[in-house]
Amino acid sequence: MNDFAFKIGTVNGTGSASANALIMQAIFRMGIPVSGKNVFPSNIQGLPTWYEIRVNGKGYTARAAHFDLVVALNPATYARDVAEIRPAGFLLYDSSWPLDAALAREDVSLLGIPFGRLCGEAFEGDRERQLMRNIAYAGALVAFLAIDMGVVEGMIREQFGRKPALLDSNFKALRLGYDFAKASFPCPLPFHLERMDATADYIIIDGNTAAALGCLFAGATVGAWYPITPATSLMEAFKGLCERYRVDKATGRKRFCILQAEDELAAAGMVVGAGWTGARAFTPTAGPGISLMQEFIGLAYYTEIPAVFFDVQRVGPSTGMPTRTQQGDLFSLAYASHGDTKHIVLFPANPEECFAFAVRAFDLAERFQTPVFVASDLDIGMNDWMCRRLHWDDSYRPDRGKVLGAEELERITRFSRYMGENGDAIAARTLPGVDARGSYFTRGSGHDVHAGYTEDAAAYSEVLARLARKLNQAAEAVPEPVIDRRGAGSSTGIITIGGCDAAVREAVDHLRSDGMDIDYMRIRGFPFGPDVVRFLGEHDRLFVVEQNRDAQLRSMLAIETGKPRDEMTPVLDYGGVPLSAEPIVEAVKGGLRTADSGLRIGQTQSALPGGHPRNPQSLTR
């Protein structure tokens, strides 16, 4: 009960997304923990798309590894869809046509419903028939899974209440699937839903919307962007929110300015310009955009300008797989741009943290006068997550950092933009438009503490050394890691980052229930803070789980803390789909076996020169 997963395979552009969202939301409204993963193509119409729903009474939300039920509505993917059903599972298919050979599987129960024929008879026109076929399979799922029909009907009424014609056809389609299922098969299936009361404190939201809310609440006024999947919806959400909350009621004028730039390079320049001027400014982008922004990132770092970048990571390198998820940009964010640079990076694991870290990013950017990156990913950003209700503390006020106004300038004899007072790593800045005494010249070329041009080794080094100290200081200000210790004395730990959280936590629970003492740490900020260093020091057998090929997080840990690499076994998954718990359990337990999903354990190490063989043989040494 309340512990199963199902998957719907359709063709994109046919309107199945709203039916899928309807089902997920209905389960959520029944008080049952649920998660949905949309696995979609980089295409507008006609290619395969899947929606995976996992129901789990205990609240596990990572992607399911196996499916109890598959709804196969796309002949092009029948074979692989059917292969993903667990033994003794169920297959729901459109029986308007004879059973396709690709769908045959002996150990699976077949549920055939002639959705196409039923909708062909009941509705007019190709488009309506196509759309209503989605609602019809939703109706069948209502019967098979014991979804509360009242809840579903209520949602349809909310959506189409003002459009009676649409309301009628939706109800009709829903009933077509429902009645057929009820009449032809024993309903519900052995695994199904039972009302709970576990979602009252939750909402359903995607990470991009949550991040946009964070920008709104943080007081960001300038947003610059260039459309790119999977970051686009962040700015679209911000725009929608601003139109709702930031338009002056009396005049209709806007308290925000969104600039759709000619490219990401320009978007970065706009953010830097606005940040220099004193606005909270941000840009959402993905890996290709980050590549284009490099020069401006270095400029902002060196000239000490606050700027917030959201990198909703997708599969790279290059264009990669734009609609699949990955954590492949860690290096390119942490050390973005040429010369000696290092940046603050925040790693949210879910929409709740997207919201909180967006706000935090603006505070850190202004306090440390430097670019701050929020490294989200497609899974977090675009999928609907069950997320704890967001809370806002009305006493919050933006941390504007050290900014001198007219009064402060009055009190000092000379303003030196790049000189930290009493050796402080952070130097005060001034904003244009305020006071002539605060004027200074910002340049990406060599400068001394007075912001004057310099080619003098000592004067240049003085400023650069302070920047290093500043970034060191930031390590103590970024969000601390989430650490979950088994008890005293475990020498084995598992480290992860960002959206891997749900799967790794679930894996840790498994491992512990199998009797393994294993500690858990999720890193949430870069530069790594003292808690991270301590955890590394306390464990000599570590697994580092991340979604990229090259074990980037592990390398960063080694580079930044000196932790020997051979004490950190990489557990890597980079095929582009959200992580599930099972392969992590397997990887940690066996330490060797590799699945073909792109999961690699220790394998990248063999290609590296020197050192010991690093494949883990067992957990305990």
Add this chain to the structure above:
Amino acid sequence: MTSISKPPVRHPGLPRNALGLTTRDYEGGMSTLCAGCGHDSITAAIIQAVWELDLPPHRAAKLSGIGCSSKTTAYFMRQSHGFNAVHGRMPAVASGVHAANRELVCIGVSGDGDSLSIGLGQLCHAIRRNVDLLYVLENNGVYGLTKGQFSASADVGSKSKRGEPNVQPPIDPVLLAITLGATFVARGFSGDKKQLVPILKAGLTHRGFALVDVISPCVTFNDHEASTKSYRFTRGHRHELAPVDFIPVTHEIAAAAEPGAPLPVTMHDGSVVRFRAVGEDYDPTNRDAAYAHIRRLQSQGDVVTGLLFIDERAADMHSVNGTVDEPLTGVPYEQLCPGSAALEALQEEYR
């Protein structure tokens, strides 16, 4: 080499503007450009223009890219914030600055390399966005700072110092800007401050993007015999279109109606640009006619200078966006954050 600040010298005799400031108060650091470089003369014209406009220094933001030309933002208005950004990307920075604080008077300085090669896209899009910015393009036909390579504004046949002719056709920023819908387009010559100053003043007053292309000879790499961007060539081939007078709003506008002022254009703040002796075949408020006129003179080998096109009715970036009048940097946080009650209510929709 380290930056040199000019010693503060008192010149009691210098005239003062309405703010009580002399032109010296609008100067910057010591120029490090080659002696005789056209860019330094443009700097002097900018200083004169802002002094005459009584521009409070703290209200200006100086923005530039990279190049000898872009360096010059350090050589005027030391009491203003300046930002020497990255090569070719000043327009994006200016757009961000202006988005954040619409009350700042943005003065952008760029070069022909900065604007027409690496930054061509940014220039075009800043024009399209009609961001409120004076954009001074200090045009010498070469990349000065990287030692004399041809830029995209070099004319066909113009020869480098070593005698190689340029073969690729030039990009003319003035024609480009008119084509793209720019709302203020002018061309000046660094050797003619008298013509340039009123143009700069009008450009600064214009609400929207004001392109001022200034032929500015590079004495070190492009001022020789066979160059078409030399002082000599420019003096010999310059066709000065109707000189303009700029009459600020603070003056009696009635004075503008005197005879011999055939075409006064009123700016958004009430100032007036008055064209003197515009020929019958030229109307600087008619985009197509202006374009055709410049082309015609160009085909005769003339370098046309003057305020070439002006449209005071077009909406600038903030008008299009519908932004509040006050600078976004000045909106109190309380008016930006919807607060916890709104968040609670909103989340009911996420269930």
